[in-house]
Amino acid sequence: MESTLKRTWAEIDLDALEHNYKVLCGRMGPGPRFLGVVKADAYGHGAVEVSRTLEELGAAYLAVSNVDEARELRGAGIGLPILQLGLTPAEQTEQLLAQRVTQAVWSERSALAFSREAERLGGRLKVHIKLDTGMSRLGFPCDEPDFAASLEAICRVCALPGLEPEGIFTHFAVSDEDSGESRDYTLLQHRRFEDMIRALEERGVHFALHHCANSGAAAGYPQFGHDLFRPGIVTYGIGHQADALGLRPVMALKTVVGAVRELPPDTTVSYGRTFRTTQPTRVGVLPIGYADGLHRVLSNQWRVWTPDGFAPILGRICMDMCMVDLTGLPHVNEGSEVEVYGPHNSVNDAARLAGTISYELTCAVSKRVPRIYHRHGQEIARELLLRE
Numbered sequence: 001m002e003s004t005l006k007r008t009w010a011e012i013d014l015d016a017l018e019h020n021y022k023v024l025c026g027r028m029g030p031g032p033r034f035l036g037v038v039k040a041d042a043y044g045h046g047a048v049e050v051s052r053t054l055e056e057l058g059a060a061y062l063a064v065s066n067v068d069e070a071r072e073l074r075g076a077g078i079g080l081p082i083l084q085l086g087l088t089p090a091e092q093t094e095q096l097l098a099q100r101v102t103q104a105v106w107s108e109r110s111a112l113a114f115s116r117e118a119e120r121l122g123g124r125l126k127v128h129i130k131l132d133t134g135m136s137r138l139g140f141p142c143d144e145p146d147f148a149a150s151l152e153a154i155c156r157v158c159a160l161p162g163l164e165p166e167g168i169f170t171h172f173a174v175s176d177e178d179s180g181e182s183r184d185y186t187l188l189q190h191r192r193f194e195d196m197i198r199a200l201e202e203r204g205v206h207f208a209l210h211h212c213a214n215s216g217a218a219a220g221y222p223q224f225g226h227d228l229f230r231p232g233i234v235t236y237g238i239g240h241q242a243d244a245l246g247l248r249p250v251m252a253l254k255t256v257v258g259a260v261r262e263l264p265p266d267t268t269v270s271y272g273r274t275f276r277t278t279q280p281t282r283v284g285v286l287p288i289g290y291a292d293g294l295h296r297v298l299s300n301q302w303r304v305w306t307p308d309g310f311a312p313i314l315g316r317i318c319m320d321m322c323m324v325d326l327t328g329l330p331h332v333n334e335g336s337e338v339e340v341y342g343p344h345n346s347v348n349d350a351a352r353l354a355g356t357i358s359y360e361l362t363c364a365v366s367k368r369v370p371r372i373y374h375r376h377g378q379e380i381a382r383e384l385l386l387r388e
């Protein structure tokens with residue numbers, strides 16, 4: 001891994017993670033407990049170290065989106081309960097039981113399949129019932145026309161052998177949006193969630209854990225804490241609500257200036273010749289490209305941060321390299337470190353320019369970018385995801 005360290009790397013600030021954890025817990029109040037969403041390798045931040053830190057901080061639960069992600073955490077010695085939020089084929093029930101994973105159950109059909117498999121294996125699978133209150137993705141539909149049928153179906157599911165119903169949850173579609181229409185929709189979704197829980201309780205069906213709050217709800221509706229809250233993006237200190245909450249970005253994606261060139265006026269830069277110098281231009285060549293996760297759509301749009309100022313990307317981003325304008329930054333030389341995203345250069349701004357969301361950019365930081373973990377101000381671990 002040493003050889004790649006001075007190429008491009010992602011510093012993961014676990015102290016910032018601790019700060020964000022504490023701010024979010026304070027915001028939700030003393031009742032609700034923290035469920036850390038660490039799917040997709042903790043949004044690109046490294047699921048094992050993030051989960052270890054959350055476990056040490058006192059989180060109650062973790063969530064992933066497939067069984068392999070759960071296995072990775074168990075293999076690293078993570079003991080917290082893990083909820084598998086996504087689709088799991090019933091044939092993987094054995095792995096769910098072996099890894100002590102709680103499975104989301106999104107329909108009666110899926111519940112029957114898990115029940116049958118768990119019985120055959122002689123185990124009991126912990127499940128959380130997923131309610132579709134308006135996301136139209138997974139879950140028992142809770143809109144007016146479907147409400148009664150879903151109520152009956154959930155009652156039947158909770159009586160199935162081989163299942164241990166522990167929780168019930170839903171997911172919001174627009175909880176991070178401020179418009180009146182979005183707020184009305186989120187309140188409607190929450191009302192459906194509470195109505196279904198109440199109707200189930202009237203039928204004698206109770207769940208120990210109710211949860212619904214994603215990042216948007218943690219930011220905008222702290223009263224939706226229930227037993228657990230499930231913030232993802234804000235845990236990592238990014239997303240458009242993070243600044244207002246006083247959160248700190250956990251990832252700093254960094255690279256070094258690999259070569260410096262002096263180009264005369266009227267010289268084109270990179271593939272497609274989309275940038276042309278108009279004056280003598282000092283150009284830095286950086287060993288980061290779209291194969292590292294720096295999306296090519298940011299060509300001629302994004303910039304890197306240096307202690308002396310920003311250096312705009314010139315021309316197309318290549319697979320393994322890109323060029324930046326160092327004119328007017330005479331102290332930035334070969335070997336200087338620059339920040340591609342991070343506390344000085346927000347990935348939120350890059351996402352806006354790329355026409356996407358910050359989630360996609362941190363998830364895209366690829367396996368050849370080593371993660372360097374810092375805790376209590378010191379480097380504690382390095383991890384490279386490339387095969388040995």
Ligand SMILES: *Cc1c(COP(=O)(O)O)cnc(C)c1O
Pocket residue numbers: 037085170171213214215216230231232233234
């Ligand atoms: C991904 C996910 C979350 C976290 O969403 P954020 O917007 O990152 O807070 C919470 N709940 C479910 C079901 C999810 O799939």
